[in-house]
Amino acid sequence: MKPIIEFQDYSYFYPKEEEAAIKNISVTINQGEFVGIIGRNKAGKSTACLSMIGIAPHTIGGDWIGNVIVNGILLDESTVGTITNHVGVVFQDAESQFTQETVEDEIAFAMCNMGIERTEMLNRVKKVAKDCNLTDFLDRSPFQLSGGQQQRLAVACLLALKPEVVILDESTSQLDPIGRDEIFSLVSKLHQLGRTVVMVDHNIEKIAQYTSKIMVLFDGEVKLYGDTREILQQKELLNQYHIRLPQVTDAAYGLKEEKGFTTLPITLDEAVGAFSNEDKKGGDISGASYSNEKSCS
Ligand SMILES: Nc1ncnc2c1ncn2[C@@H]1O[C@H](COP(=O)(O)OP(=O)(O)OP(=O)(O)O)[C@@H](O)[C@H]1O
Numbered sequence: 001m002k003p004i005i006e007f008q009d010y011s012y013f014y015p016k017e018e019e020a021a022i023k024n025i026s027v028t029i030n031q032g033e034f035v036g037i038i039g040r041n042k043a044g045k046s047t048a049c050l051s052m053i054g055i056a057p058h059t060i061g062g063d064w065i066g067n068v069i070v071n072g073i074l075l076d077e078s079t080v081g082t083i084t085n086h087v088g089v090v091f092q093d094a095e096s097q098f099t100q101e102t103v104e105d106e107i108a109f110a111m112c113n114m115g116i117e118r119t120e121m122l123n124r125v126k127k128v129a130k131d132c133n134l135t136d137f138l139d140r141s142p143f144q145l146s147g148g149q150q151q152r153l154a155v156a157c158l159l160a161l162k163p164e165v166v167i168l169d170e171s172t173s174q175l176d177p178i179g180r181d182e183i184f185s186l187v188s189k190l191h192q193l194g195r196t197v198v199m200v201d202h203n204i205e206k207i208a209q210y211t212s213k214i215m216v217l218f219d220g221e222v223k224l225y226g227d228t229r230e231i232l233q234q235k236e237l238l239n240q241y242h243i244r245l246p247q248v249t250d251a252a253y254g255l256k257e258e259k260g261f262t263t264l265p266i267t268l269d270e271a272v273g274a275f276s277n278e279d280k281k282g283g284d285i286s287g288a289s290y291s292n293e294k295s296c297s
Contacts, residue, residue, distance in 0.1 A: 001030040004165055004196050005052050005087075009066035012047060012056055021047040023220040024066070029198065029213075031164070034191040036207035036228065037200045039217035040242040045200045048217065049169045052198065054083040071164065088163035092170045094154035098142040103134055103153055106142050110157035124160045132156040132186060148179025155186060165196040172201055184210050208232055208246045208266040216241055232266045 006028045011020040022044050029035050037045045050056035057064050058080050068075045071086040091097075100106040107125045116124070129135045132152040137145060142153055151171050158166060168187060172180040184206050191197045191210075201207055207214065207228070214231040216224040218241040224231050231238070235245055235253050245253060245264075248271035252264045265271040 001032075003028045003069070004031045004071055005029040005198075006069040007048075007051070007066070008069065010051065010068055011065040012051055013063045014047075014056075015061045017062070021220050022051060025222045026066075027215060027222050027225050029165075029196060031196055032191075032194055033213055034188075034197045034211045035199070035213045035215055036211035037198065037215045037217060038202070038204065038207060038243055042219075043217040044220040045217055046169055047220075048215075049089060049167050049198070049200060052083075052165070052167060053087045053089050054078050054080045084161070084163070086163055087165040087167060088158035088161055089167040089169060090151065090154040090158055090171050092173055094150045094171070095143070097154060097157075098150075101141060102139055103129070103142055103145070104138040106153060107156050107160050110160050114161065124162075128156040128159045131159065131189070133182070146179065147175045148182045151175065151179065151183050152186060155183070159190070165198065166190055167198045167200075169200045170202070171199075172203065172206075180206065204244060205246045205267075208249070216243060218242075229263070229266055233264055 007025045009024055009026055010022060011024050012022040013020050025048075037048060039045050047056060050060065051068050052070065054070070054075070056062060058078070064075065070078065070083050073082060073086075098106055100109050104125055107128060108121055111121050111124065125138075129138055132155055134149065134152055134156055137149065142150065145153060154171070155166070155168075166187065168183070172183050175183065180203065187197050187199060188210050199207070199211065211228050213226060214224070214228050215222055216231065216238070223241050224234070224237065232245060232249055235250070238245060244250065246266055248268055249264045249266050252259070252261055252271060252274060255261070256264070261274065265274045
């Protein structure tokens, strides 16, 4: 596995702040992983994202200790410009980044500063519009799109630049359930195509369904980092960090002894399998019809 983002004993202090917002973290995100970052408010999730793209410290200022290495580039030697060749980020308020009159121009605009040849640029607009299900809206104003469509447009602008890593920081928090599903479905496809995806989201059900790894942040520290299924088995620990289990996992946890579950289901499909299997000996979901492959509906 090739490391794509490495935090090495990294701490970050916002300007004029004495306490670090990120405290001595050492974690590696490998190429092709889909990592969910979770944690209560002010845990440091956005600061971790900003550090992955160099906005902290290069744009915001402040101090740091340790290192962040993005695709082999050390923080000391990077600029936001060099990192954005590898990493793209979409924030919660996608709308605020739009400046163009049409969706087509907005996607093309993202490529303007990169000196991309016109035919190539038009090809990329067509491709990402298709991938993000925006082909029918190319002539429309970005401001006449729904919240979900605007988030998809922000992702399309980013994909046109072909970054290896796509970061979404609470991009679904203001969307209705359908808009949220659209974004998760889109990033899941990107992940299947081999992109590395990092997603900050408070929706633990979706994080459970789609991610391959979870990073739990608490007061600026990484408390847990590992396989999504393994992390979500640890109710007491997660609760300590103010994170709840997915509802189906919590329900199965309550019946763990009675049903003899050795592994808790983390998605609805798995729970249906687990509970319909309950008459069988032990009621273990390992006998149920689920796999470690994440659903990508
Ligand atoms: N520009 C800033 N200047 C000073 N301190 C900041 C700044 N931005 C964030 N912080 C502080 O850094 C810490 C981590 O904040 P951060 O926004 O990274 O957390 P978060 O987990 O993303 O929170 P939320 O879920 O509320 O968005 C908090 O204590 C916050 O107050």
